[in-house]
Amino acid sequence: MLDLEKIKAITLDLDDTLWPIWPTIERAEKALLDWLAEHAPMTSALFANPAALREIRAEMSSSRPDLKHDMSALRRESIRLALHRAGDDPLLAEPAFEVFFAERQRVTLFEDALPALEILAARFPLVALSNGNADVQRVGLGRFFRAAVCARDFGVGKPDPRIFHAAAGAVDTLPEFILHVGDDVTLDALGALNAGMQAAWLNRSDAPWPHEQEPHVTLTHLGELADLFRQS
Structure with missing residues (x-):
């Protein structure tokens, strides 16, 4: 059971917790493809080939394991490799990535996200994780968050306890006094539990819980969490 009185800070996952990620990525990839069609048409044709794209991504994963926690660098270097293979200028990788990245930041929040953030941020320091x-x-x-910790900068991703502890340290709070909220069963909920935090699993799709160790609370939307604190 969730111990509300023990919570001194909250860490929050972002993708698929505050907004759906795949519509965002699909839109960003279309913006990238449109830009490549104008500036690097041979690469655009390569990116339009699913098999070629899978091969490029597989090669990047195997040749650059050092980038596995840096989604930006992995995407940029994948574009660079595609440009090189297609015979276009690899220097176009930087502006091409910026087109993708700018669109990737245009998200459509879940309806419950903003009202919940307003309530939670008024009561606790929040950390994006x-x-x-x-x-x-x-x-x-940004106005809602005291700090942001990401795998790209930290060098280790969830569910590693170290990144959860880093998020706790960002607000000078011990992990046992942190509530982590996220949608992913293993990366978020189980990761938080193993890091010594309370875990709120955001289960928007009514999925079954697959692990023996259970989260402190399961939510169908963020408004339920905000209501718990409003009533306490």
Whole structure:
């Protein structure tokens, strides 16, 4: 059971917790493809080939394991490799990535996200904790967060306890006094439990819980969490 009185700070996942990620990525990839069609048409044709794209991503994963926690660098270097293979200028990788990245920051929040953030941020210091490359400032939510910790900068991603502890340290709070909120069963909920935090699993799709160790609370939307604190 969730111990509300023990909570001194909250860490929050971003993608698929505050907004759905795949519509955002699909839109960003389309913006990238449109830009490549104008500036690097051979690469655009390569990116339009699913098999070629899978091969490029597989090669990047195997050749650059050092980038596995840096989604931005992995995406940029994948574009660079595609440009090289297609015979276009690899220097176009930087502006091409910026087109993708700018669109990636244009997110559509879940309806419950903003009201919940307003309530939670008024009561607790909030820390964004993500394996992705969303920027809370560029997304427009920076005012709600005391700090942001991401795998790209930290070098280790969820569910490693070290990144949860880093998020706790960002607000000078011990992990046992932190509530982590996220949608991913393993990366968020189980990761938080193993890091010594309370865990709130955001289960928007009514999925079954697959692990023996259970979260402190399961939510169907963020408004339920906000209501718990409003009533306490």
